[in-house]
Amino acid sequence: MIVVHPENCTGCMRCMLVCSYTYTKKFSFSASRIKIREYRAEFTEDCNECGKCVEQCFYGALEMVK
């Protein structure tokens, strides 16, 4: 499960970039399954919690908890 720590989010959107790239082979905000709005992360229904976004977060805003 992905746990979000919004207090650490800087809005760098690396999570959105890698998500769209992983699933569409293109970088975009619109195709991302994670959405950052006002430094808060939301996940679309398509999200399968693959964890790519967690790997890309440099700020400790996303955490994978087993």
Place this chain on the structure above:
Amino acid sequence: MSFAGKILRIDLTNCEINKYDSDLAKNYIGGFGFCAKLACDNIKPEMDPLSPSNPLIIGAGALVGTNAPATSRIYAFTKLPANGAIGWGGGGGVTFACNLKFAGYDAVIIEGKADRPVFITIEDNDIGICDAEDTWGFGISETCQKIWKECGEGGIMAIGQAGENLVRFSMMYVDRLSTVGRGGIGAVMGSKNLKALFVRGSGSVEVKDRRRFDKAVKELLERMRSYPYLKEWQELGLLKSLPAIPRDVYLKLRKRRIACVSCPIGDKDVLELDGEEIYTTSAVNLVTPAVMGMNYKDAMRLTAKLDEYGMDMFEFLGILNFAKELSEKGKLELDSEIDFTSLDSMLSWAKKIALREGTGDLLANGFTEMEKKFGVKPKSVVKGLRAYVTPKGPLIWNLFGTMELGQILDPRGPHVAAGGSPTYFAKRPPESFRKHLARMGIPDEKIEEILSGGIKIGKLLCYSHIWFTVLASLGICARAQINRFYNADICAELYSAATGIEISKNQLLDRAKEVWRMLKLANFRAGFTREDDLPPEDWLDDGFRDYVTGEPLTKEDVERMLDEHYMEMGLEEFMRR
């Protein structure tokens, strides 16, 4: 491939909108290089910077929109109102730069003048020129908030009251956080009745060779993750190297650290000072007025207000210093006292200048006009702008390295961004330079030439400019905490993999050199001369000191550096005969 492929041209006079393909990337790399070429082709020497004909060219680099780390820079080229240079401003693109690419554009050219205040909306193929009567007169934050409320998520470039009132040191702000240009780029927008640009892209950016691109990005990210000072840079940003306020004071004030899109080491901030939220490009900037004798809280309040007006703080303090000097000489009558230690005095002058009230109207015209009017040469002013780094400034050293020389050789005026090298730090032994210079792609034999018999600052600066042009054209942030992870080989590899334009390191550096040379030549053609590249008199004899020997800098020293620089840059016609 990673290019959006289109240039958007908007004529505000006739409300004409054109989109066209461009093959400029082939020879001019992208971003900075691409826009520099558009500027040189579209800006004529006789153009008045505040006339409708002066174009404003805004572009994002070749890697912007990808996940290569810290690739969000945005550049704006125009003829600068402060000095008439064909110049530019660059800033962190926050969410603007990638949205421009996602909307399908590498650059946007804005020409003409609207018949009323407007803001431009760019949403993929839909381009709007919307009424901005209700935001005209607003500060930066208020403008951004209103546009976000109206248009939703997206990137914004906006001006405040200073830009509207054509203050010659007004700036554009990106997402109310980062600043673009102090040569008066805000005034160019104001002269077009253009309050803001809003952009949201629902499209995407692709890379040509994913495997190759992913490998290069993975290596960069791994090096960043294992960097021992990563956490410290993330926590403190520029305060790490310039501790303008104590760490605990800063952390207490900070509500959130903000990064530009794709940046793992963001250093923009939201601070809270006595209940008031402040958005800032850097906490170091925010407290800078404290060096004039103000307490840090008042310094922050002042800079925050200047940011709201959309006005450069360095230029604001510099022009007030000059006005005070003129007043003390009996040449200028002020309508109120200038007291650098008093917040009230400073806020009152900020308002007078931004809104052109009383004597503020005169000061808003900047150094060039003031010098013409009073016949007095201001100190440490280069090409109509006050230098950032001066011999009697707040830095603890006064050695003349590439950043210092770069302030007089940069065609747009005294900026330091393009002059980076290891001379940023005082008294480094020449041997410690080798690794850094190799990273910038300087060939071994040239490194030997630069380091033989001291350090040839003029020659080295040529390579600083080339390295900056590479980073800026790819959209990579040039700040030390980012640029240290990149080298010329990685840049060529990422560029080739992302764009599909196969390029070697040397070809990339050659194209970057050609871009800088083109800008310099365009400015020489526009009337700038070797004389304009000489230092202010107060920098010599009892001013700066030689980086290696520590001896006082002489005019002959600088003339020699200029010759070295012109020779290396392929500008031999400007060398002494």
